[in-house]
Amino acid sequence: MPAPVKTRKGLDIRLKGGAHGEPHGLTAPERSSIHPTDFHGLIPRMSAKAGTEIQAGGVLFTDKKHPSIKFVSAVSGTVQEPVRGEKRRILRVDVLAGGDGAVKHSALAAESASAEEVRSAMLERGFWPMLRQRPFDVMPSPESQPRDIFVSGFDSAPLAPLAGQVLAGRMDAFRAGLSFLNALLNGGKVQLGVRAGDGTFDGVSEAEITAFDGPHPAGNVGVQIHHVRPMNKGQEVWTVGMQDVANIGEGLTSGEFVAKRTVALTGSRSQPALLQTTIGTPVSHLTADRVLMEDTRIISGNALTGSLRGEDGALGFFDQQVTCLPEGDEPLFFLTKGWLGLGFDKFSASRSFPTWLMPKGKEYDLNTNNNGEERAFVVSGQYDAVFPLDIFPVQLIKSIMVGDIDRMEKLGIYEVAPEDFALCEYVCTSKIAVQDIVRKGLDQMIEEFA
Numbered sequence: 001m002p003a004p005v006k007t008r009k010g011l012d013i014r015l016k017g018g019a020h021g022e023p024h025g026l027t028a029p030e031r032s033s034i035h036p037t038d039f040h041g042l043i044p045r046m047s048a049k050a051g052t053e054i055q056a057g058g059v060l061f062t063d064k065k066h067p068s069i070k071f072v073s074a075v076s077g078t079v080q081e082p083v084r085g086e087k088r089r090i091l092r093v094d095v096l097a098g099g100d101g102a103v104k105h106s107a108l109a110a111e112s113a114s115a116e117e118v119r120s121a122m123l124e125r126g127f128w129p130m131l132r133q134r135p136f137d138v139m140p141s142p143e144s145q146p147r148d149i150f151v152s153g154f155d156s157a158p159l160a161p162l163a164g165q166v167l168a169g170r171m172d173a174f175r176a177g178l179s180f181l182n183a184l185l186n187g188g189k190v191q192l193g194v195r196a197g198d199g200t201f202d203g204v205s206e207a208e209i210t211a212f213d214g215p216h217p218a219g220n221v222g223v224q225i226h227h228v229r230p231m232n233k234g235q236e237v238w239t240v241g242m243q244d245v246a247n248i249g250e251g252l253t254s255g256e257f258v259a260k261r262t263v264a265l266t267g268s269r270s271q272p273a274l275l276q277t278t279i280g281t282p283v284s285h286l287t288a289d290r291v292l293m294e295d296t297r298i299i300s301g302n303a304l305t306g307s308l309r310g311e312d313g314a315l316g317f318f319d320q321q322v323t324c325l326p327e328g329d330e331p332l333f334f335l336t337k338g339w340l341g342l343g344f345d346k347f348s349a350s351r352s353f354p355t356w357l358m359p360k361g362k363e364y365d366l367n368t369n370n371n372g373e374e375r376a377f378v379v380s381g382q383y384d385a386v387f388p389l390d391i392f393p394v395q396l397i398k399s400i401m402v403g404d405i406d407r408m409e410k411l412g413i414y415e416v417a418p419e420d421f422a423l424c425e426y427v428c429t430s431k432i433a434v435q436d437i438v439r440k441g442l443d444q445m446i447e448e449f450a
Helices: 115-125 173-183 221-228 242-254 285-289 395-403 404-408 418-427 434-449
Strands: 030-035 044-046 059-065 070-072 077-079 088-097 132-134 146-154 188-197 207-213 237-239 260-266 273-278 297-302 321-326
Touching: 030 044, 059 088, 070 088, 070 115, 088 404, 115 173, 115 321, 146 221, 146 242, 173 188, 173 242, 188 221, 207 221, 221 237, 237 395, 260 285, 260 418, 273 285, 273 418, 285 321, 395 404, 395 418, 395 434, 404 418, 418 434
Parallel strands: 146 188, 146 237, 188 207, 260 321
Antiparallel strands: 030 088, 044 059, 059 070, 077 088, 132 237, 260 273, 297 321
């Protein structure tokens, strides 16, 4: 294997509450849910009516723009009335678990399946939504053809589980999934980014492997694309999560829909654990008897890019982590813990607090308080220090804010996704919601070239 790609820009936020040990299974949840909002730009069209019985793998709804893309149930049970928001937008589709059986399809052989067979099977059996597309960070259309498919074999986000933990016992399925994805490339090979020194993927020959060494966001697939095979205008690259690769491999081989997920319950307000469950499990089922205090924010995903789902929400479709952090809304005495405190228990990306002298392994109990509100944009160079792409992040953000399409193109809007700017948002002196701005910029580009 060639020498690892060394990324020097970035930041590892060392939080308390990492999950260690072996994964253990959960009891089956009472319901399974899909949030259409997990798929940006999706307009769902219901296929199953409320009150009807459905088997695992049965179609719940389709994409209105691309009816061949099907979203299926992870469990057998009874379809519930969709939960709707403003303008009757569907926010969640629930299946009340009960019954057994699953929709059975013909099995495919990973070694001999053709590109058309794999594409048709993924669309028909509910695996297509597991794909993501660059540019625009959306689900690819069924007719599109990628230049490459990238899989990140490690997650460098705060408290993220290790590849060896989430793929334990599933390497055969993972390798089969890589073979199916290779078929979609018509002779090419999937690009797999791994953490330097990690032996989880030793012996994997179904992908071109590149090792990465550096702080977060080295595990972001966008960073890996940028350093391995950068994108140009007009090109399309697909990305898949490593657990979903295993789901695709196991599902197409068995002929049934597979939605397995090993989830790391993390954070200082939880009892950390690795939980084996399925996509769509309610967050309340994952956190039951494991959250330590009431004033806790429960996030589906990691602390930088996750979403707040509430008590009735479900695990995000692409998430493999639930993070429990203190809200940080309690009053602090200004001489000790407040704004005049010395900050011996505070983590900082700069050297604002003396904790930069502490050992690198020290962990911190951080809360969700912004410690300020949005204010005028300050050009400080903070973004550049944590942004390992050869792109000018501040200039790109400003071009998006003023809607300058030409400048957005020249500054690399096609290469990025909101998650690539999560650290910029974390270190921002001005408390600007950078990820939201990037998402709006990508949406503007979609409208411009639709």
